[in-house]
Amino acid sequence: MRAVHRRYLREFIPAMAGYVGLILGSVYWLKLGHPSGYWRALIALLPVLPIVLVMRAMVRVIRDSDELERRIELEAVAIGAMTVGMVFFGAGLLAGADVIALTGESVAIWVLPALCASYGLAKCWAIRRYR
Amino acid sequence: MKSRLRELREKRGWSQGDLAEQLDVSRQTVNAIETEKYDPSLPLAFRIARVFGQRIETIFLTDDPS
Numbered sequence: 001m002r003a004v005h006r007r008y009l010r011e012f013i014p015a016m017a018g019y020v021g022l023i024l025g026s027v028y029w030l031k032l033g034h035p036s037g038y039w040r041a042l043i044a045l046l047p048v049l050p051i052v053l054v055m056r057a058m059v060r061v062i063r064d065s066d067e068l069e070r071r072i073e074l075e076a077v078a079i080g081a082m083t084v085g086m087v088f089f090g091a092g093l094l095a096g097a098d099v100i101a102l103t104g105e106s107v108a109i110w111v112l113p114a115l116c117a118s119y120g121l122a123k124c125w126a127i128r129r130y131r
Numbered sequence: 132m133k134s135r136l137r138e139l140r141e142k143r144g145w146s147q148g149d150l151a152e153q154l155d156v157s158r159q160t161v162n163a164i165e166t167e168k169y170d171p172s173l174p175l176a177f178r179i180a181r182v183f184g185q186r187i188e189t190i191f192l193t194d195d196p197s
Contacts, residue, residue: 002157066156068169130163 004064011057018050051112068130075126080119087114133192137165139183153182 026046035043062073088107095102140150140161147165151158154175163169164179171179180187 066160067172067175068160068163069157071169127159130159130168 004061007064008057008061011060012054015050015053015057019047019054022050023047072123072126072130075129076119076123079122079125080115083118083122084111084114132170133167133194134164135190135192136161136179139185139190140165143183150182154178 026043029043030040034040062070065073088111091100091102091107094100136150140147147158147161151161154161155178156175160169160171164171176187176191180190183190
């Protein structure tokens with residue numbers, strides 16, 4: 001494993017662990033019914049902080065990757081983003097036609113995980129392409 | 132693009148990993164260039180030429196007669 005990828009794991013794993021801890025803690029605390037007002041908003045948004053660190057780790061690894069790795073990342077991000085965009089657009093059309101029921105909350109919550117999963121699958125495909 | 136990268140590397144007894152380390156790229160990138168799945172940028176082609184002490188056009192071969 002190249003040094004740049006070792007550094008990525010050193011930054012990514014604690015950030016993701018922080019995210020998991022904060023999302024579990026924040027949901028649990030909010031379900032207990034406290035606190036209220038601005039504090040409630042702050043607690044609800046806490047899990048976003050480690051996501052910023054994940055994003056920083058990703059930007060740093062892409063910047064320090066070689067040219068083929070950057071091309072693979074670009075293809076994976078483009079395919080992943082467009083796939084998620086199309087799926088959510090299709091779901092929106094189906095919801096508009098009353099074929100399925102969607103809440104704004106579920107759509108907003110699932111965009112990021114769907115993007116991560118779609119990017120991951122697209123990256124596997126892109127890596128195989130250059131193997 | 133066809134290249135003599137594998138031939139030159141093997142002549143020196145280097146693995147793809149050895150060459151990748153000298154070029155500061157991944158082993159996958161060296162493999163992709165050798166298998167003609169990826170054409171390197173000009174700066175990388177120059178680095179490759181420098182590592183082997185040869186001119187770019189003697190390593191990377193084009194069908195274009197011009």
